[in-house]
Amino acid sequence: MNQPIRQGDVYLVPVDAIPAKITPVARDAGRIILAYGEVTGHAHAITAPEATLLSATDNARFLRIVGAGGATLTHEEHGAIAIAPGEYRVVIGREWTDAMSARQVID
């Protein structure tokens, strides 16, 4: 089993299988963008053609990397990370908000 990987806000969790109902997400100018920095315009990005970003029906996102060489995850202000071939759940860091609490009414 591959190891989980974290780069800033982005956390990649290896999974045994990804859902059957899934659609590929189009690249942005040739790159897979896992997350954009809202403020800096920086991005957690992958360019390797071996990588595909997939979206499941519940909006969960998965990353599939085929071939032997793997792919590299880059970001302007973090070190680059090698991602081994395999399948990963893409998790973006979150914060608690009042809206997550059952005490709050959302309109």
Place this chain on the structure above:
Amino acid sequence: MRLDKLTPDQEALLPVIRDEWLAVGLSTERADRARAEAGVRAAYAAAKLPPPAIVVWLESPLQGVVGAEYLRLLLDRMAMGTGDQVRDQVWDQVGGQVEGQVRDQVGDQVRDQVGDQVRDQVWDQVGGQVGDQVGDQVGDQVRGQVWGQVGGQVRDQVGDQVWDQVRGQVRDQVRGQVRDQVGRAIWGQHEAGWLAYYAAIARFGLSDLTHPLDGITEVARSAGWWWSFRDAVLLTERPLRVQRDERNRLHAEDGPAIVYPDGWGVWSWHGVRVPREIIETPADQVTAEGIAGESNVEVRRVLVERIGAERYLALAKAKLVNRDDWGALWAIAAPVPMRIVELINSTPEPDGHSKRYFLRVPETRERRDADACVGCGASLAAVPGTAHQAVAWSYSSCTACYVPVVQT
């Protein structure tokens, strides 16, 4: 002639040319208008276009973006000429032609040497750190303001039901047109990176090949961003001030890091663009409420860094719940009871200090939605009791599953 190897004298010139172009890119002198306008005429001539009849000067890239769209519509409507924009001819075609010819005459070794030591270094400092930030700020601001006003007007006219249907189209069109004018700008001084490359190649004997770039090079040496039309040109001023940190990122602690003569500028903290008040609110007027109310984690970090993390913890009346290898978990009392986890960035800054982030985590057991670990499906601790549980929660994981081995 071909350029396959630089002489020692030529090599010694590389840092000189680099510094000369850094000075161009970061210049805060008033525009040399006569020289810039002569450059425009030469650039049009290189593109086999007659010189533009109308010359307009404005004071900042923001004025330029708005002015360019206004000028385009005006030229089209008033029969003064045509609003056709000629950036492709003046810029892309001439640039592409020179690029091709130079490539044929310059050996790989020289290309890499001049590329690494001149072009890339100038680009990183000027285009990457300043030009991109200016462009992003203009884009965000015009998009936000224009969309806010045009959107509101259309909504008033069509009513809510129609609005829901056309909203997306209107937004895309407004954004598209504004983005077009950001994209059609020629960055003037902020193009210093690649122009420095051709300036070096010219000085090493290939000026016959780079000659068509002389016009746009002159504009870059004497003005800020500009827009080219078949019948008009719109030029803008250079900034009054550009302030940077030791890593050459835009940074100012007392006002805008870059500001133009009309007062428009970019507020930036070590390269992170932030709203003006984040920089200019006096430190003793920053409140725990203001920090808690900032929803953007990066902007919040800047605010905390400005006043100091210890002062923030004191303002928030923080009590330490737990400290472990992952960070510190705090229970704070102000402005309202919350739990926050303090994380230290795993990639330290070159000066040795590490960014400290404060993230809010659950303080209550009551949930709107079930919260399960993305790794194993187990329920997550309702109220994290350790920093490890808290950081794992922020990545929707239980502590057993949240064990990233590769972490930068």
